[in-house]
Amino acid sequence: MKILSFDEFNAKLKDYANGRAICPGHEDNMKSLSVNEGDGGRILVKCHAGCDIHHVLGSMDLTTESISGNHGFLYKNLKRCIEHAVELAKSGGLNCEAVSEVLNEVNDELIF
Numbered sequence: 382m383k384i385l386s387f388d389e390f391n392a393k394l395k396d397y398a399n400g401r402a403i404c405p406g407h408e409d410n411m412k413s414l415s416v417n418e419g420d421g422g423r424i425l426v427k428c429h430a431g432c433d434i435h436h437v438l439g440s441m442d443l444t445t446e447s448i449s450g451n452h453g454f455l456y457k458n459l460k461r462c463i464e465h466a467v468e469l470a471k472s473g474g475l476n477c478e479a480v481s482e483v484l485n486e487v488n489d490e491l492i493f
């Protein structure tokens with residue numbers, strides 16, 4: 382799942398302007414959806430007519446991960462780091478050097 386920037390997300394919305402758009406989750410004719418940019422590129426989405434966030438994103442073929450910004454990047458990289466460490470441990474190759482190599486690699490990819 383691709384993590385979208387604020388602009389990429391807004392481009393998928395109908396009639397987006399000044400933090401408001403048509404909610405894709407229900408028959409909306411009054412721009413019920415408010416969209417704001419949160420810390421670390423996270424996208425804050427709320428339907429004022431009461432649609433659940435998962436429903437709104439689901440109707441756009443997205444998940445909460447898609448709007449998680451850098452938190453999502455961090456999560457993905459940490460998950461990959463842990464998976465890699467588990468693989469190393471299974472093959473008996475887990476040592477401090479291997480772990481710090483993985484961490485360095487992950488660090489380079491983090492964007493803050």
Ligand SMILES: [Zn+2]
Nearest residue numbers: 404406428432
């Ligand atoms: Zn709605």
